[in-house]
Amino acid sequence: MAIHGGAGTILPYLMTPEKEANYRLGLSEALSIGSNILKNGGSSLDAVEAAVISLENFPLFNAGKGAVFTNKGTHEMDASIMCGLNLEAGAVSGVSNIKNPVSLARLIKEKSGHVFLAGSEAELFAKKCGLTFEDDAYFYTVERYKQWQDVKDSDTYQLDHTDKTEQGEKKFGTVGAVALDKQGNLAAATSTGGMTNKRFGRIGDTPMIGAGTYANNKTCAISCTGHGEFFIRAVVAYDISCLIEYKGMSLKEACDFVVKDKLVKFGGEGGLIAIDYFGNIELPFNSEGMYRAWQFEGKNPEVAIYK
């Protein structure tokens, strides 16, 4: 199993020891929750959902509690989930006040008859399903509010949870998880608050099956984090699956080619986590760093932030 908490200009000199310890704690907890489900014979779908819920509930990551502010001062969140066994998928975009958007994505997959729901109407579906709602105060964090204040009167948006406004610094604070269970089934899930100060109902790659999230037992499970527009245009997650299925690449070859060659030439900064049906794990990124953690079956968990 592998998880991520976003990629971007994450450099040691921009980080305090306390903050780094906090990020590591959030990653460790989420990985442990997901890994335990797998160890006990649970499904990869349950494991990725539980790990992403843990990341959504952790305020440092840009998803669920800790989601960035939109141009209107609201929190509008996107999420998706996909099951590699039957290619069933659920996705949601632009929802507010949903405590765990990834669980709404899963309910959409299982109970809506659809794949992709959006906006206030998707919130009605969540209400009908009895999902937990939180008030605006739950989603408020001081740091995100400051980030929004820095840019709210400008036409610009911040790509993500940049807490220093240094020139050229970019962070993409999506969270995600991929897993392979004992039954041999792959699953992937991704969740995000999007871009600080985003406007016009912008949708990134996170809720887009094939772009930000994809899982197929024949190939791999993928969850992306990065400059969403480029990831959509490059159909990143499904591209890796196709390179494995149609071109016979290994997971590592496909990941390196897409993230470190194609996306770099294309201008698409970010990274992804990937697991294939052999249990191989890749965590490539072309930015300075990516919050990530992974665990092979029977091995110790590992957490990393920088290159």
Place this chain on the structure above:
Amino acid sequence: MAIHGGAGTILPYLMTPEKEANYRLGLSEALSIGSNILKNGGSSLDAVEAAVISLENFPLFNAGKGAVFTNKGTHEMDASIMCGLNLEAGAVSGVSNIKNPVSLARLIKEKSGHVFLAGSEAELFAKKCGLTFEDDAYFYTVERYKQWQDVKDSDTYQLDHTDKTEQGEKKFGTVGAVALDKQGNLAAATSTGGMTNKRFGRIGDTPMIGAGTYANNKTCAISCTGHGEFFIRAVVAYDISCLIEYKGMSLKEACDFVVKDKLVKFGGEGGLIAIDYFGNIELPFNSEGMYRAWQFEGKNPEVAIYK
């Protein structure tokens, strides 16, 4: 160049001669508008946009004027466009009162800095750009209203512009266009009103780059019409591109494999139009019929509805 006006249970005995003539007229007009642009050296992007505008303005097709009613009695439209030269793309979902959603998709591609915008916020962007709005009356058609009345008090939705409510009849009334211009650039565009009586902000494959629409000068341009949920899960448009690029299939082999084999086994009813960089055109569908028209350079236009 090729265009479509939707696929589904389109059978001669369900059609009146007048209605068939009307459909053929709408297809011929749209093809002629797009083809003339190409003949005069215009871009494939201009050609697909103009052809889709023509189909959106024609009330028989489920896009723009003639879009189906949602569960709330509104019209919520989706569209997308993609340029094969630079993989730039624009998409919009869940917008009302926009006369030509495909033009909004193009403006998003060119002026928003984003790829995908949604809902009332996307309408604000359209207003800012000076796009033409129409009142609800413009989008009202008697036939669509009747279709909605037939199902509005039920929990069901109609997949598309079924005008007979016979058991098992399904139609997918998306419109789309693909084109190759004299400069060798491919482009694709798709537009839809979605499903009659749709709820919860449902998004289909139409605005999803890689699923309902894709264009890449290295491979092909694709516009899909069908049961959107299956097309999203199968990432249909990009799948065909990958089969050409990574597996070395011809356009025909890739189209036949995806539409007549993979999608059939998967349960995904519908079809698509495709053009590759050699100017080959394919119009495969696995339903009873698909409204379609196409024209090779220097040849006469052709229009077809049934198998």
